[in-house]
Amino acid sequence: MGHATHSAPKGIPAVKQRMPTDPDSVEQTNALVRRCLQGDNHAWRQIVESQHRRVYSLCYRFTGSTGNAEDLTQDVFLKVYRNLKTFDVERGSFHTWLTTLTRNLLVDHFRRTRAEQTTDSLDAGWDDPEGLSSPAERIQGPESDPLQHCIDRELQTLVQRALLRVSPELREAVILRDLKDMDYKEIAEVLRIPEGTVKSRINRGRMELARLLERTKKQVM
Amino acid sequence: MKDQDEFGARLTVPAGKSGGVSSGRIDCAAVELLWAEAAEATLEDVVSEQLCAHTAECTSCREKIGLARSGREWLLVLKQEPLVPPSDLVAKILANTADAPEAATHLPTPVMSSVPAAVRVRHEIPYRLFGLSSAENQHASIAAKSTGDHERRVSDEGPSVASPPIWQPTSVVLLRRTVLEPRLALVAAMAFFSISLTLNLMGVRLTNLHAADLEPQSMRRAVTRQYAEANARVVRYYENLRIVYEVETRVHQLRQATETSSQPTQTGGKPAKRSSNSTSDSSNDPTESHREGLAANPEAHGKQHGMRPEPKPVITGPRLDAAFQPPAWRSQSIKNWMDDASIDPVFAKQERVLGALHFPVQFAPQPFACVPITTICFSVRRISSRERRLA
Numbered sequence: 001m002g003h004a005t006h007s008a009p010k011g012i013p014a015v016k017q018r019m020p021t022d023p024d025s026v027e028q029t030n031a032l033v034r035r036c037l038q039g040d041n042h043a044w045r046q047i048v049e050s051q052h053r054r055v056y057s058l059c060y061r062f063t064g065s066t067g068n069a070e071d072l073t074q075d076v077f078l079k080v081y082r083n084l085k086t087f088d089v090e091r092g093s094f095h096t097w098l099t100t101l102t103r104n105l106l107v108d109h110f111r112r113t114r115a116e117q118t119t120d121s122l123d124a125g126w127d128d129p130e131g132l133s134s135p136a137e138r139i140q141g142p143e144s145d146p147l148q149h150c151i152d153r154e155l156q157t158l159v160q161r162a163l164l165r166v167s168p169e170l171r172e173a174v175i176l177r178d179l180k181d182m183d184y185k186e187i188a189e190v191l192r193i194p195e196g197t198v199k200s201r202i203n204r205g206r207m208e209l210a211r212l213l214e215r216t217k218k219q220v221m
Numbered sequence: 222m223k224d225q226d227e228f229g230a231r232l233t234v235p236a237g238k239s240g241g242v243s244s245g246r247i248d249c250a251a252v253e254l255l256w257a258e259a260a261e262a263t264l265e266d267v268v269s270e271q272l273c274a275h276t277a278e279c280t281s282c283r284e285k286i287g288l289a290r291s292g293r294e295w296l297l298v299l300k301q302e303p304l305v306p307p308s309d310l311v312a313k314i315l316a317n318t319a320d321a322p323e324a325a326t327h328l329p330t331p332v333m334s335s336v337p338a339a340v341r342v343r344h345e346i347p348y349r350l351f352g353l354s355s356a357e358n359q360h361a362s363i364a365a366k367s368t369g370d371h372e373r374r375v376s377d378e379g380p381s382v383a384s385p386p387i388w389q390p391t392s393v394v395l396l397r398r399t400v401l402e403p404r405l406a407l408v409a410a411m412a413f414f415s416i417s418l419t420l421n422l423m424g425v426r427l428t429n430l431h432a433a434d435l436e437p438q439s440m441r442r443a444v445t446r447q448y449a450e451a452n453a454r455v456v457r458y459y460e461n462l463r464i465v466y467e468v469e470t471r472v473h474q475l476r477q478a479t480e481t482s483s484q485p486t487q488t489g490g491k492p493a494k495r496s497s498n499s500t501s502d503s504s505n506d507p508t509e510s511h512r513e514g515l516a517a518n519p520e521a522h523g524k525q526h527g528m529r530p531e532p533k534p535v536i537t538g539p540r541l542d543a544a545f546q547p548p549a550w551r552s553q554s555i556k557n558w559m560d561d562a563s564i565d566p567v568f569a570k571q572e573r574v575l576g577a578l579h580f581p582v583q584f585a586p587q588p589f590a591c592v593p594i595t596t597i598c599f600s601v602r603r604i605s606s607r608e609r610r611l612a
Contacts, residue, residue, distance in 0.1 A: 048314050056306040061299065070307055074314055081318040152302070159298050177257075178296040184257075196254065203256040206292030207285065213295050 029094045037085060048077060054180070055102050061175050062106050064164045072109060076102050092189075099182070100190045103172060110168055162212040170205030177202050247271050252282045260289040 029050070035043035055076050060069035079101055087097055163171060176182045176190065177198075187202075188195045247255075252275055258264050259272055276283040420427065424447075433439060 044318070045315060048311055048318075052311055052314060053304070053306055056310065057304045060304055066307075070310060070313075073306070073310060074317055077314045078317055152298075155298050156302065159295050163296075163299070174292075174296065178293055179300055199254065199257040203253075203260070203289050206257075206260060206289040206296070208292070209295060210288045210292035213292075 026093055026095065030089050033084070033087065033089055033094050044081070051098060052077070055098065058099070058102050058175065058180060059106065061160070061163065061179055062168075062172065063109065064160055068109065068113075072102075072105055075105055079105065093186070095182075096186050096189055099176070099180070099186075103190055106172070107168075158216065159209075159213065162209055162216065165212055166205055166208050170201050170208060173198055173201035174205035174209065178206075247275050249275075249279060249282055252276075252279070252286075256286055256289050259286050260293045 029047070032043045032047050032050075036047060052073060056069055056073045059072040059076075060066060063069055063072065076098075080098065083101075087094065163174075166174065173187060173191065176187045177184075182190070184195045184198050187198045191198065193201075252259075252272060255264065255268065255272060259269075264272065272286075276286060434443070
């Protein structure tokens with residue numbers, strides 16, 4: 001393999017072989033959906049508890065705002081609750097269906113708030129995705145070393161900001177692939193585009209993100 | 222992977238048809254399809270070796286693959302720490318979706334008991350100003366609505382806590398927001414402006430409007446009066462228009478009669494002079510030649526210059542005269558007018574024809590009556606202007 005000319009962040013684990021979606025979890029989810037369709041309220045509660053992190057994470061990575069992510073997550077599950085009877089368990093995966101619903105709502109949200117995105121909110125920078133309220137709690141987080149924790153947090157903020165500057169078409173493909181571990185076929189099904197286009201968008205999104213971060217790094221240094 | 226197999230089949234490029242790197246190996250176009258997998262290091266060994274051989278020679282592909290790999294490694298930073306959604310998110314979702322009492326029990330109870338009452342009221346003021354309920358009250362409302370003991374909770378909190386009624390967010394606030402919507406306010410203003418303008422044009426004064434005016438009989442009477450006034454105005458306009466063309470016709474006839482009476486005098490006074498100068502002056506003075514030609518043969522002259530000849534009566538007789546007889550009031554008025562003006566019998570006959578034409582016009586519907594009146598008026602004006610040119 002050729003030599004990479006661009007420096008990757010230190011302390012990051014090497015790229016691992018990606019594992020496909022666990023078939024057991026897919027089967028369990030489908031069983032929960034079947035029970036829910038039969039009128040089991042407890043099954044609906046289990047679905048919400050098992051999927052809300054995934055939906056919230058997807059919404060936050062795309063919007064970059066905890067408030068919007070929370071609202072959109074509630075909207076997604078409200079839509080799922082209303083349209084669950086239209087989902088056919090035999091035809092497709094519940095994960096793909098849920099991701100498609102989330103993506104559609106994200107696109108609607110993006111179109112609706114396109115004018116507002118030209119300006120930064122006064123609340124920008126106060127979002128705390130981990131839900132830690134005080135600065136002391138932030139420093140005394142799960143990490144043993146507070147300094148390393150702060151560095152990681154700053155790095156995450158930097159990457160998240162750069163991700164928000166990537167164009168939405170490329171951003172959603174990159175998020176679904178690299179952060180949600182969906183395979184190309186599922187992404188193509190969610191985005192309703194061919195697999196070749198999915199690969200192209202993912203690659204362009206990664207390159208754009210790397211260029212943005214390299215530029216930021218040069219400005220900082 | 223299935224994708225890798227598909228793309229692996231494409232990698233077998235025949236020798237001599239490659240993009241130009243080296244024969245028997247993959248070209249840049251094929252490598253572009255592998256960038257995503259190459260950045261993830263998920264390629265098969267055979268394909269990976271071919272890619273390594275290509276990138277060792279192609280600097281552009283090597284840089285692009287390195288850039289894509291760098292971007293993916295940056296993204297893994299976000300994957301290290303999973304996001305933690307708010308703790309009450311599940312409870313909110315369940316409260317929104319299911320109406321079961323268990324959803325309300327998972328909502329966190331508002332921590333307001335330790336806050337002084339003055340601070341709590343100050344905290345509620347902005348929400349009350351905009352007709353909204355605060356976050357704590359919303360929690361309490363949702364929980365109380367689900368469990369059905371809203372009244373008991375409100376009574377326990379006491380009167381100092383500003384808790385709006387449970388129906389307020391759904392009815393009053395929504396109504397207030399709807400009414401205060403700028404575009405709806407603009408539509409209401411435009412509707413008010415249009416209605417007031419229409420009433421003003423129709424002559425309706427709201428200040429003069431009484432309850433008695435809204436009765437059916439009063440409204441019918443007002444409509445009838447309006448129609449009669451409008452009809453009288455139109456009839457008056459037509460009458461005035463008729464007077465105009467009658468006066469024009471009379472002036473034309475008087476001028477014609479004057480020319481007819483003065484023409485024999487001129488012809489008898491200077492015949493020799495006009496004939497002697499005709500050969501020399503007619504070529505120089507076009508006006509003079511035109512007058513001479515008109516006097517000699519008016520019909521031929523009119524055809525030569527493209528003008529219509531003077532109309533002649535084609536159908537005459539007593540029955541036609543009887544058909545053209547005007548009504549009694551009209552005959553009397555014409556007689557009086559003729560007596561006063563002492564006009565000649567030719568003009569009297571023409572005036573009788575005009576009266577007969579006007580008779581059906583008066584009883585025809587007003588829009589259709591406009592057409593013959595206007596036509597007659599224009600034709601009379603055209604005749605008079607042509608006569609004026611000839612004179």
